[in-house]
Amino acid sequence: MNLILIAVISLGAIALVLAAILYVASKKFAVYEDPRIAQVGEVLPQANCGGCGYPGCSGFADACVKAGSLDGKFCPVGGQPVMAKIADILGLAAGEAEPMVAVVRCNGTCANRPRTNQYDGAKSCAIAASLYGGETGCSYGCLGCGDCVAACRFDAIHMNPETGIPEVDEAKCTACGACVKACPKAIIEIRPQGKKSRRVYVSCVNKDKGAVARKACTVSCIGCGKCVKTCPFEAITLENNLAYIDPAKCKSCRKCEEVCPQGTIVALNFPPRKPKTEEATAAAPKAAVAPKETAAAPKETAEAPKVTE
């Protein structure tokens, strides 16, 4: 009995002393943390995708609170509604950010780009790219092993089994950029979604000379420069036999798409053209249906100019 009493008293005494030390330490070494960081963290989607450029959601919340301004900060997953909530919490003005989307700049489908050999190694684009230029004559285009699909945390990109090219589901894509990093060929680009999801881009990354590129793929950019000359807004640049449309300058007039002899320039989700070229009245009623089409599915769109030629 005595023994138990001693044990209880001694342990109790130790506990009291330690509690006192802990109490003093917690007061003396307390670190003040802005409670707003936790509040901001709560409204964030907690996907920790890193699409904002910070190492996860808590890093972003911390940066938002400490920066004192929301300029240049944008959560691609939550988008504008989440940014508005953060602005409310912090009493700041939310930075306006254009919604972005991932764009697959390759249209080298099985039909457009004939196979010249067969890769039978591990099914990974990173490995295939380190060993070979690809299964076709184009060493720049999509390898089709689906590293981008594996990288996407939002189920927004899928391989189309018919074309062998990935397609982006615009409704799910948050433009976090994981697929861009995963693609060893740098085919995927984050571009502004555009009004009513309408956008014009060059669906090719082939830097080979025209003749080589054309032989490898029927819808490759041959670097002819017609689009550069046609563009009234100087939005198109031609470098290394490859045209690029600067989304900041592009006004979506679609003149380049018309002149492209290869059908490489894709104008997505636009209503069908009227028989005579009158783009002025482009905002047609069909627009509500059109945006449902996903990116990089534009086989019809891509080949349309050929028919008209």
Add this chain to the structure above:
Amino acid sequence: MLKTFSIGGVHPHENKLSAHQPIITAEVPAKAVILLGQHIGAPAKPIVAKGDVVKVGTKIAEPAGFVSAAIHSSVSGKVAKIDTIVDASGYAKPAIFIDVEGDEWEETIDRSTTLVKECELSTEEIVKKIADAGIVGLGGACFPTQVKLCPPPSFKAECVIINAVECEPYLTADHQLMLEHAEEIMVGVSILMKAVKVNKAFIGIENNKPDAIELMTKVASGYAGIEVVPLKVKYPQGGEKQLIDAITKRQVASGALPISTGAVVQNVGTAFAVYEAVQKNKPLFERVITVTGKSVAKPSNFLARIGTPMKQLIDACGGLPEDTGKVIGGGPMMGKALVNIEVPTAKGSSGILIMNRKEAKRGEAQTCIRCAKCVSACPMGLEPYLLGALSENGDFETMEKERIMDCIECGSCQFTCPANRPLLDYCRLGKGKVGAMIRARQAKK
């Protein structure tokens, strides 16, 4: 008990179909395409322009940096253009295109077959001549030879080891070279010994080539300090670190240079090229290539000019067989499949292997059954199953800790795996990524 390396290794079917086929001098191609990047290091800088007339042996590109090699024309004729060509991997690489006219050699080259034994040159002169001749390691890695002959001053060479193992199945180029040019090789080895200032050399030959062992031993008795070492047949004995281990019983520490063991390893083909360069003034513009395969009508060994389209060599063996599944540049273990057969041969082309459809088919990859066969097979003492899984999941930091940079990409793991896992593919990916990580870290410092 024959010597061999101490850990791992496998023994694939040897399939030396072209063994004892005399070396045939291949026809000079009508058009030669000479790649500028035929070696490890910076691609060479062209010093000729379109329209220039070149002879066989004319230097057409200068080394661009310390680790780089000169390139010489293998044909005589006119430079048609300097452009890119799709190489064996399918990527466009810069190359010099030459339209062949006649076969006129540079006057400085001694074309006689008389053996020149005496070499009065100093060490520096030998190394300079080797560098001028554009010699690279002909075992396949193509490391510039002059760099290997000038080890960092903190290391001291103790012996030269000549790699005449030819552990890759199917390949017989080195075997036949030894049978036909044993004396020249011995002189080449003596020159290499002089270049690194040692008086001991070992020639490692696997005992599936008894005639070569016998002949080389007989010839070596006439040269001071050269010893032929018969080795047990085991792949990858031709790996530099494995060969040092097999012959000297010294192991190269993880991350260390092979020279740290005091051994300078050179391929037997390189020794022959050194002989020709130093004694005959002949730069490296042709080499022995084995063209082989189970369905090939006539597996052969060719002495072919660099820049010959592989298709021409295949045609000389009876053409591409009907049931071709894959054409591999090099041996079946470390070689890489060609994306087309029009690609030109390079300094590192040791063989062209044509696999039939049945051989070429890869088994379907299944889940790892933890049998650890790959662990016992790995000659570097790594754990390939783990490295494969880490690479698949993108954990490259852990791969670095698991010593992925020690991997010699010999493919023993993949060869032995009963679940057909593409372990080598994943290890190569990891090695590439970790290598980039290390370089980025060093650049930051």
